[in-house]
Amino acid sequence: MIKGELIGKGMTAEVYSWGNDKVLKLYFEQFSGDWISREAKIGSLVHDAGVPSPKVFDIIDMEGRKGLIFRRIFGKSLFKHVEAEPWMLYQYAKETAGFHYKIHKYSVDGLPSQKEIFINKINRSSKILGSRLQKIYGYLQSLEDGTSICHGDLHFGNIIVSNNKLVAIDWNGAYIGNPLGDVARTCMIMNSPAMPDGAPDIIVTPAQYIKWLTYWTYANEYMRLSKARFEDIDAWKLPVAAAKLKDKIHGEEKWLMNIIDESLEKLNA
Numbered sequence: 698m699i700k701g702e703l704i705g706k707g708m709t710a711e712v713y714s715w716g717n718d719k720v721l722k723l724y725f726e727q728f729s730g731d732w733i734s735r736e737a738k739i740g741s742l743v744h745d746a747g748v749p750s751p752k753v754f755d756i757i758d759m760e761g762r763k764g765l766i767f768r769r770i771f772g773k774s775l776f777k778h779v780e781a782e783p784w785m786l787y788q789y790a791k792e793t794a795g796f797h798y799k800i801h802k803y804s805v806d807g808l809p810s811q812k813e814i815f816i817n818k819i820n821r822s823s824k825i826l827g828s829r830l831q832k833i834y835g836y837l838q839s840l841e842d843g844t845s846i847c848h849g850d851l852h853f854g855n856i857i858v859s860n861n862k863l864v865a866i867d868w869n870g871a872y873i874g875n876p877l878g879d880v881a882r883t884c885m886i887m888n889s890p891a892m893p894d895g896a897p898d899i900i901v902t903p904a905q906y907i908k909w910l911t912y913w914t915y916a917n918e919y920m921r922l923s924k925a926r927f928e929d930i931d932a933w934k935l936p937v938a939a940a941k942l943k944d945k946i947h948g949e950e951k952w953l954m955n956i957i958d959e960s961l962e963k964l965n966a
Contacts, residue, residue, distance in 0.1 A: 698715065698716060700713040700714070700715060700721050700723070700759065701713055701714030701715060701716075702714050704720060707867075709724055709725065709728055709869070710722045710723055710724040710725060710728070710764070711723050711725075714769070715766055715769075718768065718769050719754065719766050719767060719768060719769050720751075720766070720767050720768075720769045721757070721759070721764045721765070721766055722764055722765045722766075722767060723759060723760075723762055723763075723764040724762055724763055724764060724765075725762070726761065726762055728763070730756075730763055732869075733756060733763045733764075733765060734756065735869070736765065736868070736869040737753050737756055737765055738807070739808060739868050739869060739871050740753040740765075740767070740868050740869075741753045742805050742807050742808060743803075743805070743808075743846060743868050743871055745805075746803045746804070746805040746846060747803055748800055748803050748846060748865070749796075749799075749800075749862065749863060749864045749865060750864060750865050750866065750868060751767040751768045751769075751770055751864070751866060752767065752768040753765060753766075753767055754766040754767065754768070770857045770859050770864045770866065771859055771860075772857045772858045772859035772860070772864075773857070773858060774853060774854050774855070774856060774857055774858075775789050775792075775793065775853040775854075775856045775857075775858060775863075776852075776853040776854040778858060779853055786907070786910075786911060787910075787914055789853065790887075790911045790912075790914040790915040790918070791914060791915070791918045792863065793851070793853065793856065793883075793915055794914075794915045794916075794917075794918035794919040794922065795918065795922060796856065796863045796865070797848075797851055797876075797879070797880065797883065797919060798876075798919055798922045798923055800845075800846060800847075800848060800851075800865065801845040801846065801847065801876035801879070801923075802845070803845070803846040804844045804845060804846060804873065805846060805873070808846065808871055808872050808873045809872045809873070810842075810872060810873055810874060811842070811843070811847060811872045811873065811874020811875060811878055812837060812838065812842070812874070813872070814849065814870070814872045814874075814940075815837055815878070815936050815937075815939075815940050816834065816837070818939075818940035818941075818943050819833060819834070819837075819936065819939045819940050819942075819943075821942075821943040822939065822942035822943050825942055825950070825954070826939060826942070826957070829939075829957060829958075829961060832961055832964070833935060833936060833939050833957070833961075836935055836936065836964065837935075837936040840875065840878070840932065840933065840936070841875055842874060842875060843873075843874050843875030843876055843877075843878075844873060844874075845873065845874065845875070845876040845879075846871065846873060847871060847872050847873070847874050847875075847876060847878065847879035848865055848868065848870070848871055848879060849868075849870030849871050849872055849879065849882070850867065850870045850882065850886075851865060851879065851882075851883050852883060852886045852887070855867045875933075876923070877925060877929050877930050877932070877933055878933045878936070878937060880916070880919055880925075880930050880933075881930050881931075881933035881934055881937045882937045882940075882941065883915065884912050884915065884916050884930065884934075885934070885937055885938065885941060887908060887911045887912035887915060888908050888909055888911075888912040889908065889946070889948075889949055889952070890905065890948055890949065890952050891946050891947060891948040891949050892904065892948060916930065934956055934960060935956070935957060935960035935961070935964075938953045938956040938957050938960070939953075939957055941953055942954075
């Protein structure tokens with residue numbers, strides 16, 4: 698079969714239409730077969746567990762690159778909906794919290810563990826973290842484990858609205874663990890100070906307020922549903938910030954390091 702139109706492009710792959718009801722996620726050359734096999738396995742485990750997510754079909758070779766065939770989820774991302782209907786942001790933040798809570802009700806054998814994933818990510822920023830590293834590892838081990846399926850990177854761009862239902866995509870970072878660590882990362886994504894290159898100063902302050910409001914709406918709704926306390930989510934911000942450093946998002950490093958250093962100071966107090 699010949700790949701169809703280009704639907705999207707991310708950090709790891711391009712996504713093309715594939716027939717009438719599937720997509721081809723065609724990975725860039727630097728990504729190994731092991732990486733792609735891992736994503737196929739994770740995607741299959743998550744989908745078969747019942748989580749609203751795309752069904753995984755085959756791994757293929759095309760144009761000297763490897764790709765995965767997924768069921769196509771027709772619809773627009775929540776990010777696109779927010780762009781078109783910014784007045785609905787409050788509602789979309791609440792819906793994201795409810796959807797995330799729903800995902801965390803599922804469990805399955807075979808996914809990597811949360812702490813394994815966090816340690817791997819944190820270790821990739823070992824040069825920046827320096828002497829902080831062992832304290833962060835020690836603190837991470839003290840946090841309570843869990844048995845929930847966690848997406849690992851849930852945000853508006855990874856949620857598709859399809860036939861008025863939400864479906865999560867991009868499961869390559871999924872793991873089994875404490876859902877509050879997953880929630881803490883979504884909170885951090887929503888509240889990030891990162892802005893597009895060239896954004897005028899006049900919009901930075903209002904944009905940060907909107908981000909804070911989105912994060913706070915999402916967090917409060919998740920806490921309402923789960924009965925978790927804010928301090929339970931906040932307890933995860935140290936390892937989540939340390940793991941997020943490896944993303945190398947422009948404008949985040951200083952902010953993340955401040956979170957890390959403030960958290961370590963509280964531990965030492």
